[in-house]
Amino acid sequence: MAEPIYNEDSIKSLDWQEHIRRRPGMYIGKLGDGSAQDDGIYVLLKEIMDNSIDEFMMGAGKTIDITLSDQKVNIRDYGRGIPLGKVIDCVSKMNTGGKYDSNAFQKSVGMNGVGTKAVNALSTSFVVQSYRDGKTKKVEFSKGLITLEHPEIETTQRNGTAITFYPDETIFRNYHYIPDFVESMIWNYVFLNTGLTINFNNQKYFSERGLYDLLSKQNKPEEIRYPIIHLKGHDIELAMTHGQQYGEDYHSFVNGQYTTQGGTHQAAFREAVVKTIREFYKKEFDANDVRASIIAAVAIRVQEPVFESQTKTKLGSEKIAPEGQSVRGFVNDFVKKELDDYLHKHADVADALLKRIIQSERERKDIAGIKKLANDRAKKASLHNKKLRDCKVHFNSNHEKRYDTTLFITEGDSASGSITKSRDVDCQAVFSLKGKPLNCYELTKKVVYENEEFNLLQHALNIEDGLEGLHYNNIVIATDADVDGMHIRLLMMTFFLQFFPDLVKAGHVYILQTPLFRVRNKKETIYCYSEEERRDAIEKLGGKPEITRFKGLGEISPDEFGLFIGKDIRLDPVILKEQTIKKLLEYYMGKNTPERQQHIIKNLRIEKDEIREGDEERNAANTNLVEVA
Template sequence: MEQKNQVIYDESKIKTLSSLEHIRLRSGMYIGRLGDGSNPDDGIYILLKEVIDNSVDEFIMGVGKKIETTIEENRVRVRDYGRGIPLGKLVECVSVINTGGKYNDDVFQFSVGLNGVGTKAVNALSSEFLVRSHRDGQFTEARFERGKLIKERKGKCEGVSDGTLIEFIPDSEIFGDYAFVDEFIEQRMWNYACLNRNLRLYYNKQKFESKRGLYDLLEAEVGEDIVYEIGYFAGEQVEFSFTHTLNYGENHFSFVNGQFTSDGGTHLSAFREGFLKGVNEYYKKNYSGMDVREGMTGAIAIKLKDPVFESQTKNKLGNTDIRSWIVNEVKAGVSDFLHKNEDAAKALEEKIINNEKLRKELNTVKKEAKAAARKISLKIPKLKDCKNHLTDGEKGKESTIFITEGQSATGSMVSCRDVYNQAIYSLRGKPWNSYGKRRTEIYKNEELYNLMMALGIENDIENLRYEKIVVATDADNDGFHIRNLLLTFFLNYFEELVIAGHIHILETPLFRVRNKKETRYCYSEKERDIAMAEISSPEVTRFKGLGEISPKEFGQFIGENIRLVPVNVKTIKSIPETLEFFMGKNTPDRRDYIMENLV
């Protein structure tokens, strides 16, 4: 059979890209996701991080105690007071891949940026990029546009402090329409401050400084809702803090050479193991890790000469040879803290014993619930599963589960979903309000029990089956109520899912504006008005529910053009207060807020 339109594949189709072209064409390899600035992991914040990391490295090496950052109209300016980039190599250091001083242990011992890529990626992905280095009364300055050198100049700058200035504007050709969110940057600055005691950082004239390191970080996260005073230890290469709260689950913040490792890694698992061993050594008991760590919040930061990360964006540490010394140091630090703080030791033991009691009570309820579930069905009702899961490794990284309301919405999604990566769990109606209820109550509620089992989070979130959990409800009052009830469920029992960035809200269009030639889907009244002005003789449809969108149309809204709003919380300590306000007893304040903000 003759093949039509076969593409010719010969020598002419083989291309060699320059490093600049490669960074711009395959930006995801260097900075992860692009995004528009609405998520703290979006590319524009990675560009900022790469620049500030270099300034922090100067502080780590004992030079430069101040870093100034400003952002005005998307122009980022970072000035440090370190040694300054060597003047004769300034252009190469910001534009030639695999060029830098961090291959030399004498110059940089504990650096995050070891690949000679960071600042070059910032340069290549910026519409304008300026670097100026001041050293010993001399300066060199270079200007670039999209990675290409435009102008270089040199001269004297007597009386100007040594250091490096970098200015850049993220390229809208790469990032589209984006905007910086101050809250995300302020959180990053606070992390830098807590990881580098006595370093002064300024962001738009706001000062960030920590005198007690990870103690301050944890105190800001948990507030006063703690079982005992925060434990703290600082050694040459490891620093950690810990406490327990009344919340469910365990939460950790882990860092390597100042880099936040959102997916943990060897250092975090070693910290958890060392904590358990330290506790058991002190009490001369053999408590289980589940009972010891339930309700725990901890932070650990380590310094490594040769960190091995599992991706360019450095979210997970892979070094295996560091485990034993971290375990031993954490074990000794925890045991020492308990010996010196009898009240804290007593409170912790009471917490562990209570956890053990609750776990046994939970196990009894679990057996009853599982026995009842087996009688109904061997499969989880209302779940249309996908083939790939997070537990499958690389191929499960795109796995998503949509939590929908009712059969009509589910029906629209089932026929157009990606069966390999998209699962659907259909609610029968409004879920039970779990606020203030004990964890055992989940097992008495069939709907939420099945949801928990579908997600694979019964014992801990390490067995989570999906990378993204997406709440997909109608854009009406009932839909918003269901959304709040689901978020209450996750925040009340599985807050670590929210903190780890797994929970999202699906945005679907509110309006369709079309004529015979063109169709536009609008996500707000403003977008609808613009579309109506630009399309002649438009027909406008208002989608009241997901079920009103046909399967043929729905495919694009959960495909490549999917719009997800990540659910996040600024600090752990804000969760109880927020849940109390929205889901607790009716108060005049809550009633007034609902009346003012009712959609």
């Protein structure tokens, strides 16, 4: 076989927009369809928003309007507006922007001028219009290329910038915006920028107390052990308390960017809290006891932050500024002084905090024996864990496929067999349940170690000591769409919400959608996920197509299953809304209350399926009872 020719003709130079379109992951992380809060379509929205936030930070414009409908995004700020002569360059010329001048944008999120260009290149339609000092300039693009440049004209509109874009469906396949994810992003913006008003689809978002509001909004008074500690300094703000939940719950930010994977600032905060509390109480508490059940938010502003990727989800900076103090030293000094002062001034809070630490210490020692035995057992099982069919890449690696890492939790061997044979062995793993898992509502974490299945799952996920080592970005509950399957879903969601709520809050848990019907004739096969899709498929194919109703995942052949867990996978995110986990679990998984009985009666649904096999037609009635948490 002849060697491939390598000469001058082998060296290619791509235009900027072509490079972004060919390698979008380099600029916006994973693509996705919008079912995950870190999918690319939200990164596009955030990149435009960050520019508007930077204007607010410079004291220009206190309001931002966002309109989201179907696949169209419109963002209008009231800042200074892009200089009219540079409108085209700022959205279509790489390494061009106003943020290279540190005097203009001291502590901006974006420094490399790539974000807006990526949005432009990855949109079928991108329209930018700048309003500045009574004049306006509008330019239209498609996939990064100019389609229409409007002449500069006079205007009575307020200064600012308006951008409208439609993400490219050929890149973001079957995408849709989930309003809950957009709303969460907007709340973070207003929490971090007191005095800023964001109007999202005519709903007003505003915060007066910053990170204090963040924690109080997400945690009801009955869920926390003492009033929220709120501390603010120059370029740093933090809020913290302790709750009733297991694990640690952090929200960390750099220059307004939500660093979902933490980084040096979050690590510094975790260390500083332990050190300060030890010194305050003059006791060498175990670090895990101090941080157990902590709920905290920390935000810092630094010059020229260094992130580990263009999506800016993890801070890599070690220093506040090129010649400045280290991030660790800056955070540690602030926490040491301010938290210590606060505890001295608020004896009631200091007493409640001490009680929480002692309780955590008692709980840790209570399960120490069973935990050691369970971990030893899990380590032996991991050498030949029949429940887990692992993948090659893990989320806590630096591999380019890390965002695609997925663990399917299946019921029984038949379903897991189909997924195992059709999965991507690089980034898709399978964990097989042996039946209905234990209802762990109101049980202590001791059960995670006593129950072999839960313990093996905990080790497979690698979340015993927090999310830092999480093996899979997506944890997908894959069960049949029948009564038993729905029950298993609820039991698994109860497990995660009871013991690892931060896994759900961070947007890692999903429900797998699989087709209910296969409608086909000799020329075409259509898979349908609902009655409506089935009717549309019958109408499209005409005649008397063959209709198959899938009763369980095990009935779907491995070849077919590959179609449903590949690039067209459909996932429903498990989204935790504003309600206490305790009340949520009590309602659905506690004793059979009259309220739940009424809910069941009101939501009882009878489905009638029309199934054709060959030329024969028959009807089958199927009653499904579904409780959705």
